[in-house]
Amino acid sequence: MPDSTRYKIPVDYYIMFCICVLFVIIAFCLNTPQQILDGYFKIHTSRSVLVTDYIALAGIGAALINSAVLLFFNLILLVFTKREPNGKVIAALFLTIGFSLFGKNMFNTLPIMAGVWLYGRASGKSFSEMVIFAMISTTIAPMVSEVAFLDESFSIIKFISAYSVGIFAGFIFPVIADYVKVMHNHYCLYNGGIAGGFIATMFAGFLRSVGIKIVPENIWDLEHTVHLAILAYSIACALILFGLITDKPLNALKKLRKLLREKDPDDCDYLTKYHNTCYINIGIMCIVSTTVMLFLDIPINGPILGGIFTVSGFAACGKHLRNAFPIIIGSIIAAHLNHLGFDSSLNTLAILFSTGLAPIAGRYGWHWGVIAGFMHVSIAVFIGDINGGLNLYNNGFAGSFIAVIILPIIAVFNYRRKEL
DSSP states (O other): OOOGGGOOOOHHHHHHHHHHHHHHHHHHHHSOHHHHHHHHHHHHTSOOOSSBOHHHHHOHHHHHHHHHHHHHHHHHHHHHTTOOOOHHHHHHHHHHHHHTTTTOOHHHHHHHHHHHHHHHHHTTOOHHHHHHHHHHGGGGTHHHHHHHTTTSOOOHHHHHHHHHHHHHHHHHHHHHHHHTHHHHTTOOSOHHHHHHHHHHHHHHHHHHHTTOOOOOOOBOOOSOHHHHHHHHHHHHHHHHHHHHHHSOHHHHHHHHHHHTTOOOTTSOOHHHHHTTHHHHHHHHHHHHHHHHHHHTTOOOOHHHHHHHHHHHHGGGTTOOHHHHHHHHHHHHHHHHHSTTOTTSHHHHHHHHHGGGGHHHHHHHOHHHHHHHHHHHHHHHHHHHHHHTTOOTTHHHHHHHHHHHHHHHHHHHHHHHHHHO
């Protein structure tokens, strides 16, 4: 625990605050205050299940403001609890930025975070220990909105029911998130998505058992690729420059070269190990992800930008170009072969989020990475049917199945190779 009398707000949080300010400036440049206010209200009264692109639903300005508000709120929590940054903290903040563009808002995240806080109180843990769980647990935020706005109406009873569901889900989330780690042995980076997948599936099963049908959404913006690509590239370039300047170019490049050789899934806190050089890796992964989407002629919108920021954030704790790119190659091949169409929302999101399996390619080689990426898309595009889109980190849920399947196969092949 840090000494509360000496706590100083880390520069990492100032960087995230700058992203907040950038989002606000861009929002008011592209939309009027009235458009943003109307859109912000629309976001908070939507069902928010996958895939609800807030840019298409409410306008780019409202979506960016929603992201900025949630990011700022999480920064306040981190500063208030005097939590020092590490790779997981940075990843959680980038998850907040990205998924606030398609699924998270203040209305549906607060009860879940409150549930995590209650669990901390009940188990004798400080909120400083629980704050990362609170941030990641909002993967199941659509559960709250689904209960509150199921038939597009609102009442006090539904509000109480929705918040009760959220608090309960948040309360059990940390226990499940800790337990499911044994499934994948750290080879899937999206542990929160796995826990959220099980909780959302349980909840969806209950709703279906009482005759309530959960209908996934497919609200998908096609008009703001240029704006969002420029935004992603700008943030990436700024982070790379920050890393080069603060760690000195030659020293930073030496450390980056060492980072790119990282293979251990149990020791992947790149921010703690490489300090500001980590931001170069984050910027590189942001540029690569954005460029891959543009090269494949995939429109960049709220969900795609959310995927880009997820890849970027986990470049602080597990992803780099050498272990992520083979996964992307395998996922692109699978997306080309399945019947959904290469440009379907499920395929395009799976390509980006498949990189949660990057530790497999890092530890066992690029060829296994290609296979893992291929397998991931084959499962990820259909697994959302189980929970009706109530788990935002659904690709993490799919990744756990891939890890459980592929790791024993790899072990058998490696054992046979040693025998020969």
